[in-house]
Every structure is written in structure tokens, then in C-alpha cells.
Amino acid sequence: GEDVEQSLFLSVREGDSSVINCTYTDSSSTYLYWYKQEPGAGLQLLTYIFSNMDMKQDQRLTVLLNKKDKHLSLRIADTQTGDSAIYFCAESGSGGYNKLIFGAGTRLAVHP
């Protein structure tokens, strides 16, 4: 079946790099996504990676994909207090209609 696992909590110091990890099960996923959710808000797409890529960089964000191990990571460089939020990893499930399977989310806390 389809499943996405994430660690639940990460605490980092302001200015350090944050690395949030995710494992997934569906090897047929075409895209893998990272969403950010701030308190009381909906989900905001941060970035995504196509399954035939190993890495994608977008400003402070770097996504690494290890398709063999079904492991995805999100690195945030120079983490700021405004990055404090819950980060969700999601895979596009099997089937043709882009059903997203989400992990439980990693709560990132940034402290001074």
C-alpha cells in the first residue's frame, strides 16, 4: 500500500541548516512534494521534484531524492524564525488523477 513516513519534530538554531527527511513506499510516484503549513493556514506548496531527478535547488531549499531507497529530504539553508511551521512530504499515488498521499508532517521549531 501507499505510505509516507516522516519524523515528527525538528529543532534548529536560527541561521543553521534544517534537514527534514521522508520515506515513501510507492515507487510509481511521478512527483514528490514538500508542503508547508503555518498555524491556522492551509498548505502551501514549497517545491516538488520529478521522480527521474536526484536533486532540485530553489533558493534556500534543496530537495534530494534517493529513488532506490525511496528517501526524500528537504534542506533549508540559513533557517529563519519565519520557517517555523509543519512540513509535509507527499507522493502522488498510483493512478492517473494525482491523488496525494501525505506524511504526518514534521514540526520545525527555530530558536534564536
Add this chain to the structure above:
Amino acid sequence: EAGVAQSPRYKIIEKRQSVAFWCNPISGHATLYWYQQILGQGPKLLIQFQNNGVVDDSQLPKDRFSAERLKGVDSTLKIQPAKLEDSAVYLCASNQDGSTDTQYFGPGTRLTVL
């Protein structure tokens, strides 16, 4: 460009009551999704519409949940009767054609069932 709109933002009801949520997707988006997000969990897809047709409702508890998108634009999700375990945030999302296109999420409706 206006985002996905949802209302109400918050709703408190007692168990066995009925409740309805409304979603207006981004203009021109053919595909609309309803997700349920229970506290501490990731969103789970309840139902997906392509225009006004249902393409996936495999995880919708059909004995109490119903959804419609009659004109292929806005949508309502109803729960009748509500149970305590229905307390969650109900998120609506849309995208242009339901393929690998990005899904855009609304702010959600937080439902509390007492």
C-alpha cells in the same frame, strides 16, 4: 489571482447534528479535492472531482459524508450525522486538470464535534 475560498472557517456542532462546508476553487480549475486533516496527521483525500464528476471517493465514509459539485465549479461537503471522530480540518484544493499539476489549497474549515 484569487485563491481557493472556503467557508465557514470554524464550526462547532454537537454529535448527531449535520454540517456543510463550501469550497470555491480557483477559476478555471477543473479538478477539486476535499481532504480531511485530523490533528497531528497529514491530510487524507476524501473525494476528488473532475469537473462535476467523481473520479475517486474510495476513502469517503459514504454512510455519513456526501459531496457534490453540481455545476463543475464550487462544491459542498456534508456530514450527516456527525460523530466525535469527525473533528478535523477539512481542506479543499484545486488544480487545472488533475494530472501532475500542482494542487492549491484553501485555508480549511476547522470542525469541532462535541
